Amino acid sequence: MTELSVDTAQQVLDSQPFSGLVGARITEFGDGEAVLEIDVREELTQQNGFLHGGVLSYAADNALTFAAGTTLGPAVLTGGFSIQYVRPASGRTLAARAQVVHTGRRQAVVRCDLYTVDDERAETLCAVAQGTVLSARQA
Template sequence: MDRTALAQKVLKAQPFSQHLGMELLSAGEEEVELALPVRPEFYQHLGVVQGGVIAALLDNALTFAGGLVLGPEVLTVEFKLNFLRPAKGERLLARGKVVQAGKRLAVVQGEVYSEEPEPKLVALGQGTIAKV
């Protein structure tokens, strides 16, 4: 099974990701790209996407990237997220990329962009992904 097909299978097995509407756009050797259409219920009172939605998307991008090198049975050990600007628009894009990987752990970095209508960087993150 190729990486994209395996990543699609894992994504379809995640009820929370399916509930949010996450989509896999691509899966390479050490890099993944996910999208999330923004629904009205994702907004908070100031008219921007709630931070937890962005965090969930970033967490998946980091974990999927780590899973590309460690295998599909992985979990996030920790991650840090910096919000750079409020997210608006119809869709969020997240990219995760492996920085360093061993046999059981991978350090990954990710970015989240909002399309409004041109992509704007809204968040950066880094995390550690562990094979279980």
């Protein structure tokens, strides 16, 4: 398992212009897990006031990849993922919690649960994602 710090993970995230645009941050990172958070704001919502599905998809993709990076090393790429939206996302913060399910030599399978958090810190599951992350060194 590759030991990387949450600070290093945040630096990688900060180097992604789109991540800066949405205001993403890594709040947990290590041991096959990663949590990515985004503060919900009007610019990230769709016409009904819910967080746009593309923002949820982005959060899942990056959380999956960061979690896999803790087991495969820092050079990783998303091989593919699917996401199921279970309810409209509204709240103060989006939290994408990813956990590696299995790691092989060249790829990892990762699950991500996406929650919205309200002002009272209550969490509501809004989407579930699963994906395959590839080691870029062997891609």
